[in-house]
Amino acid sequence: MGNSFGCSASGERLVSAARDGDIMEARALLELNPLLARYSTFRALNSPLHFAAAKGHTEIVSLLLDYGADVNIRNYCGQTALMQACRYGHWEVVQTLLLHKANVSRADYLNRRTAFHFAAINGHARCIRLLVSDYIPSVPYQWRNSAPSAKGEEQQAGVQTDQVILSKLISKAADGGITPLHVAALNGHVDCVQLLLDLLANVSATTFHYGSAIDLIGAGSTPLHYAACGGSLKCCQVLIARGASRTALNCNGWIPWDVARVWGRDGLGTLLDPDSQMSVPPFPTSHFLSLPLMSIMQIARDQGLQSGERLAEGSNDLCAVCLEYRCTVAAEGCGHELCTKCALYLCSTSSTVAEIAGPPGSVPCPLCRRGIVSFTRLERENEKSNEIMAACSISGLCASCSVEEFCGRSCTMLDRSTSKCSRNRISPISVGTFRAVTCTGMNLPLCTCSKPATGSKSSCENGAKGPERVLSVFLSESGNTGTSFPDATTEVRERQAHFVEIVS
DSSP: OTTTTSOHHHHHHHHHHHHHTOHHHHHHHHHHOGGGGGOOOTTTOOOHHHHHHHHTOHHHHHHHHHTTOOTTOOOTTOOOHHHHHHHHTOHHHHHHHHHTTOOSSOOOTTTOOOHHHHHHHTTOHHHHHHHTTTTSOSSOOOOTTOOGGGSOHHHHHHHHHHHHHHHHHHTOOOGGGOOHHHHHHHTTOHHHHHHHHHTTOOTTOOOOSOOSSOOSSOTTOOHHHHHHHHTOHHHHHHHHHTTOOTTOOOTTSOOHHHHHHHTTOGGGHHHHOTTOOOOOOOOOOOTTOOTTHHHHHHHHHHHOSOOOOBOOTTOTTBOTTTSSBBOOEEETTTOOEEOHHHHHHHHHHOOSOOSSOOOTTOEEOTTTOOEEOOEEEOOOHHHHHHHHHHHTOGGGOOTTSOHHHHHHHHHHHHOTTOSSOOGGGSOOOOGGGGGGOOOTTOOOOOOOOOOOOOSSOOSSGGGOOHHHHHHHHHHHHTTOOSSSOTTOOHHHHHHHHHHHHHHO
């Protein structure tokens, strides 16, 4: 590509701005040439989006995406901006890319590694939990040890389908059959190991007998073999507690205890001994599991990437957490309201357990500490009132619609305390404006006020006809009581005659 989308010098300037975090320079360049958002460097084919994601410049990432940058663009290695952000643990960039629907299942060209591999290698559990936000439904986490009799057959089948899809995504093998669980266990990242296991990663997955990667541990090794090589006692305990076998053999004929002995991990001998009687402590659900992420991510996509509407200090609609934006979502259960920005931040960063009982995977509410399972979008009352007022506006009526029709439909909403229409709610309109008011494109019924008089006095007195009643109303408001203008000019009289002709 190189300079296919504009001047190469301008493209390199944008790359430098994205790498250095110069938002002003990047915005100025994109305003002059929006196609620079799709620029890529020579040979390496790294786009400005790659550089901004690798450096963690969230504002520039959002700016590039707004100007049309491809969220799934690849460099010469086949790596996307999402992989770069997961490699360096920039969870805010990961969140922004996922809101633009980045593909989490893509693999690079070199080693077939996905974004999960890049996050697990360096122990970025927050990035992993964001990557599965569209695959974990916002329901109480009951996938493990759930009783089939407690659920309907249809719901149980749906849960099993979700399990299969998520397990395949999490356990997707790279070159040589290495899964994210293998690399997390090798590097001793306990939080990632525990989260991957809660996300149904295959604890018995083995590496392949073929591949270009050099496997010093041996083909056919399980994550426990890799944990033994890494020397992390807690990782080995978590794996054994979740069903890993101490007696699994790899192609070298080694069990995990042999791997620990070869690599000098003497502290693991007692735990990994096949005849060991050492007790393994139970491990609860990972604190990095976040159930409300699916609901809040969907709400954020529907509302756009804006954080919310800024309000004046002291407003009743202000978010109680940031005191800056309007409340747009409510937590199911406790009902506390937050803005979308705070709800996203809470679900993406929380790693604590709710003080008040909640299902595993729920996020503690910042106001009452109850467990939040999902968020719902708020419907503002002022929006409904605005729609009602717009329906009651006199500007929606034309000359062929009488005041009685307006009163009979709208005054019941405006003034329910009186049975008679309050005429002061209608602003006076001059006769000269009637020629410009039409009902073109509006589906409003014509007024027919020729009704017999009833015992109760209505807005149409004594069964007056619609056209005459309309004219008398506007003439009385303009100071005239008759149907003619003694001192009017010829133009006004023509308008009067035209109006009477229309309403007749």
